[in-house]
Amino acid sequence: MMQAPTAEDDMTVVRVLVVDDDPLVRAGLAMMLDGAKGISVVAEAADGEEVPDAVNAHWPEVVLMDIRMPRMNGIEATRRLRARPNPPEVVVLTTFDSDDNVLNALRAGACGFLLKDSPPVDIVTAVLKAAAGEPILSPTITRRLMDRAATAAGAHERARQVLARLSPREHDVMLAIARGRSNAEIGADLFMSVATVKAHVTRILTKLEVGNRTQVALLAHDAGLA
Template structure:
């Protein structure tokens, strides 16, 4: 007997280019594990779309005329029980990408990313997994930020953590999964999840990607 059917991941596509929206909707629409529930042509339309639809993942263009993707990402992530956000960009070293990650995006994709990788990224983000590698994180920070200006502030935010929680932060900065962190620290996955939740609460962030950035800012990685 087969198990119960899994609910498809519900996606909101946000882009000011109608052809890009149509292409993404067509690509994702033919899958059983994904469904595009809504589209928006600007960041200003995102709030209404989220009010009207249940969304798991937002594909967010960063450069839009009225409300850009960075500010729209911050608004999305400030909602109660917010959907995950994947930033869509043309240039992977753009400061706007780092801004979106700091605003709460779980990761980013180039607009010319192959369809299979876009699908994989959506499914991974919906499952709570990171899609930004540590090397990419470091390159983004080095390209857009004077590290000396942020290291002190980052270290101050981490000051309230225990040594074990700092170990978890360092591992998140290295792109480790919960299972990998559990194996490294010789604890259960449930314990790792508890540590991650505690870290998010103490530093006032909403997801693992933001913590990974903080780890890089503080020089832990």
Template structure:
């Protein structure tokens, strides 16, 4: 019908056929979501993305030929990349950070309830990153980064204006654009403009990477 929001188009990538089938069945039954394709390995992802133009890719990490991190980096390098949610059983600090730095907009564990996975797909498609609560705790509990990374993060953030820096810190605190607008006495349009400038100045793909940089700099 005219005026209706089109469904979020999802590509499911996992080398386990049963997992793919389960995710496809669950997501196809969720409001506002349609699964447009399935891939069994990371090397199939570029062709599937070309054929089906997904908005969101649910990406497994460990696959036999091309792993999820490599596939994510390749997707995010495209001119109009889809968002990527890593969905895995492996929640080591290295996997979490590597996935987020590769450009993933979310990191969920495979024991996440189905309704939460569907909500995460809709949230990421709308431009809001998502992490499972357990992953968030691991990141918050992670030891302070080495001095070199700390210095590099500080130097990068020095390119921001004071107001952009405030917005970057608020992003790292997990605040939405609406919450940032209220906390910093800005309009929503101004916050969105600042976020866009931050991503451009820092050459980052998404808000999650801004949050990681601010954490590395010790600002949040």
């Protein structure tokens, strides 16, 4: 069995898996990302069913995932991938930012989304941010997505109950995460070191039983706090 690469193997390069059923789009993304400093495209996949084998074989830190694909779409593939131990971050790809499936992908565990016609620099930045655990979606985009969807019955109260698990200091950090603040910005706002912020973020994700900052922001919105 192939062993996961260690930090010593590839300390500064983010390993990326590109998943898209359109071979031209897939090849274009792979070529563009491979030419960016600090990124290496280690594998490609044509649909969601190919993702587990590709992840097992190549251990990417970030997966660029198309939403609309045959056999298994990007939402289900994201949900299954994020349920694994130590999963890679997932950034979903869509043709239109009005795609209602984007919100479902974020709830499934994607940390953000990109339009397929985004400028290359934006795609590179999103990949590097995803690998670093930094926010990709702005609070404005998160709210717009949430406001577009009807809130499920009881979602508000359930979100309030979940967020009640946090300590007062963790609650402050959670609100900053919901506002799209980076670790460095949260540290400056709340007079903490970046290391302390990271420790709080880790505890928040564990207590809320979510996989990334975007899902924290979605919970805060459901609770009426963002």
